[in-house]
Amino acid sequence: MSDSRPIGVFDSGIGGLTVLRALLEALPRENYVYLGDTARVPYGTKGAATIERFAAEAMRELLSRDVKSIVVACNTASALALESLQRDSPVPVHGVIEPGVEAALRVTRGHVGVIGTLATIGSGRYEEALRLGHPEIAVLNKACPLFVPLAEEGWVEGSVPQQIAEHYLHELREAGVDSLILGCTHYPILKNIIAAVMGDGVHLVDSAVVLADAVARGLASNGSANGQSASGTLSLLVSDVPQRFAQLSQRFLGRELPEVELVDLESQVAG
Amino acid sequence: MSDSRPIGVFDSGIGGLTVLRALLEALPRENYVYLGDTARVPYGTKGAATIERFAAEAMRELLSRDVKSIVVACNTASALALESLQRDSPVPVHGVIEPGVEAALRVTRGHVGVIGTLATIGSGRYEEALRLGHPEIAVLNKACPLFVPLAEEGWVEGSVPQQIAEHYLHELREAGVDSLILGCTHYPILKNIIAAVMGDGVHLVDSAVVLADAVARGLASNGSANGQSASGTLSLLVSDVPQRFAQLSQRFLGRELPEVELVDLESQVAG
Numbered sequence: 049m050s051d052s053r054p055i056g057v058f059d060s061g062i063g064g065l066t067v068l069r070a071l072l073e074a075l076p077r078e079n080y081v082y083l084g085d086t087a088r089v090p091y092g093t094k095g096a097a098t099i100e101r102f103a104a105e106a107m108r109e110l111l112s113r114d115v116k117s118i119v120v121a122c123n124t125a126s127a128l129a130l131e132s133l134q135r136d137s138p139v140p141v142h143g144v145i146e147p148g149v150e151a152a153l154r155v156t157r158g159h160v161g162v163i164g165t166l167a168t169i170g171s172g173r174y175e176e177a178l179r180l181g182h183p184e185i186a187v188l189n190k191a192c193p194l195f196v197p198l199a200e201e202g203w204v205e206g207s208v209p210q211q212i213a214e215h216y217l218h219e220l221r222e223a224g225v226d227s228l229i230l231g232c233t234h235y236p237i238l239k240n241i242i243a244a245v246m247g248d249g250v251h252l253v254d255s256a257v258v259l260a261d262a263v264a265r266g267l268a269s270n271g272s273a274n275g276q277s278a279s280g281t282l283s284l285l286v287s288d289v290p291q292r293f294a295q296l297s298q299r300f301l302g303r304e305l306p307e308v309e310l311v312d313l314e315s316q317v318a319g
Numbered sequence: 320m321s322d323s324r325p326i327g328v329f330d331s332g333i334g335g336l337t338v339l340r341a342l343l344e345a346l347p348r349e350n351y352v353y354l355g356d357t358a359r360v361p362y363g364t365k366g367a368a369t370i371e372r373f374a375a376e377a378m379r380e381l382l383s384r385d386v387k388s389i390v391v392a393c394n395t396a397s398a399l400a401l402e403s404l405q406r407d408s409p410v411p412v413h414g415v416i417e418p419g420v421e422a423a424l425r426v427t428r429g430h431v432g433v434i435g436t437l438a439t440i441g442s443g444r445y446e447e448a449l450r451l452g453h454p455e456i457a458v459l460n461k462a463c464p465l466f467v468p469l470a471e472e473g474w475v476e477g478s479v480p481q482q483i484a485e486h487y488l489h490e491l492r493e494a495g496v497d498s499l500i501l502g503c504t505h506y507p508i509l510k511n512i513i514a515a516v517m518g519d520g521v522h523l524v525d526s527a528v529v530l531a532d533a534v535a536r537g538l539a540s541n542g543s544a545n546g547q548s549a550s551g552t553l554s555l556l557v558s559d560v561p562q563r564f565a566q567l568s569q570r571f572l573g574r575e576l577p578e579v580e581l582v583d584l585e586s587q588v589a590g
Contacts (some may be wrong), residue, residue, distance in 0.1 A: 288369040314585035
């Protein structure tokens with residue numbers, strides 16, 4: 049049994065390409081449609097109702113491409129909209145919160161830090177998921193709003209990013225967290241600087257690899273993986289193509305890009 | 320003769336409140352409708368076609384509120400969309416580029432720096448407008464993408480903003496520009512740090528005051544100012560209300576906010 053329909057991957061912009069990268073490594077034979085809502089990026093500074101509406105529009109676009117499952121490769125959309133997406137979708141929808149929590153629980157000795165956007169941290173979803181069944185775990189949350197623009201600017205080393213990271217992370221370090229969830233798809237781009245500020249012995253938890261495992265298990269369990277002999281394809285949809293798109297995307301995906309197709313998420317009739 | 324219809328003021332988000340502030344000071348008897356496209360902010364990192372579409376949608380919303388004129392209080396939208404807005408609008412449309420250029424030409428000794436978003440600087444509009452009729456003027460442009468998130472984060476003093484400003488501005492200082500156009504409505508929030516990096520003797524040109532003069536002249540010339548005895552009103556429309564909206568808005572406007580109304584710019588039928 050096999051299913052050659054693509055896996056839909058959705059992010060507010062290009063940060064989710066770090067998740068796509070892990071999926072391409074774990075499941076190279078699958079076909080992918082990646083959708084970045086680059087016209088309305090970022091989501092992480094916006095309100096819950098807006099994020100939920102944007103995510104629903106993105107899901108409709110992916111469903112119109114006949115995807116067999118959807119990966120919400122955006123922590124903000126996963127934190128604020130996953131339940132409503134799962135309720136309304138005819139195909140399985142995977143978020144990035146649960147895999148990150150699962151990965152943190154594997155390594156922590158009991159004190160977990162979580163960093164993310166204002167909306168993700170404000171939602172409390174990580175804390176809720178970490179403490180579900182593990183009420184003894186201490187959780188310390190911190191929103192880091194400048195990390196996304198720093199990563200998009202490609203300013204990932206030197207004194208300025210170091211000081212910004214110090215500004216956001218010193219409390220977490222001083223509180224003695226032993227594991228830190230990188231709760232935003234942009235943050236792996238800043239991993240070196242975050243590791244330097246947190247110091248040795250703090251596990252940095254990047255949910256992309258654990259998520260890819262979860263997607264692989266899902267495909268295996270319902271026999272919907274693509275045929276073994278297939279070699280996968282990749283389509284890239286965006287709602288805006290800024291000047292520096294190709295340059296940015298290569299930084300996040302780590303390979304040459306396919307041609308991009310421009311889509312209008314706003315013209316869809318609600319339904 | 321008098322005209323009590325409101326003046327519509329439009330920005331990608333809340334940066335334009337610095338322009339509204341100057342309008343409220345110069346023309347306190349006018350009624351205002353301010354529209355911030357907070358669901359899709361920022362515009363400055365996005366492509367020309369997207370910015371033009373967003374600006375057209377904002378203009379339609381303001382026209383539906385029976386405004387007598389429109390102020391595009393966003394340098395990115397002014398740089399990329401002013402011509403099409405003016406072509407399609409039945410009422411006068413003012414941008415912030417021309418007033419900034421006019422103000423710079425009054426003070427410069429011949430070497431002007433321009434800072435703005437990636438889209439504004441990429442458009443070349445400031446340079447074009449500065450050199451029109453003044454081909455002898457030297458113009459040096461620099462995009463400063465992190466200034467907007469810094470201003471929104473309220474991180475306007477200390478070593479980090481200082482170093483970021485130094486990173487973007489040192490070339491302009493070393494080249495000897497004598498006047499610097501703050502080509503983004505967020506930048507007045509960072510004025511102290513920009514002034515410190517540029518040093519004494521460099522004029523910082525903030526277009527808000529000159530724009531307010533231009534709007535006042537426009538109203539006077541066609542007899543459409545509001546009656547002298549009137550005291551003005553202010554309505555605030557936004558496409559998203561993030562958690563920290565009130566806090567941010569007060570930083571930019573410098574006074575208590577009226578109640579905000581949520582609008583959906585995307586549901587409008589084109590035409």
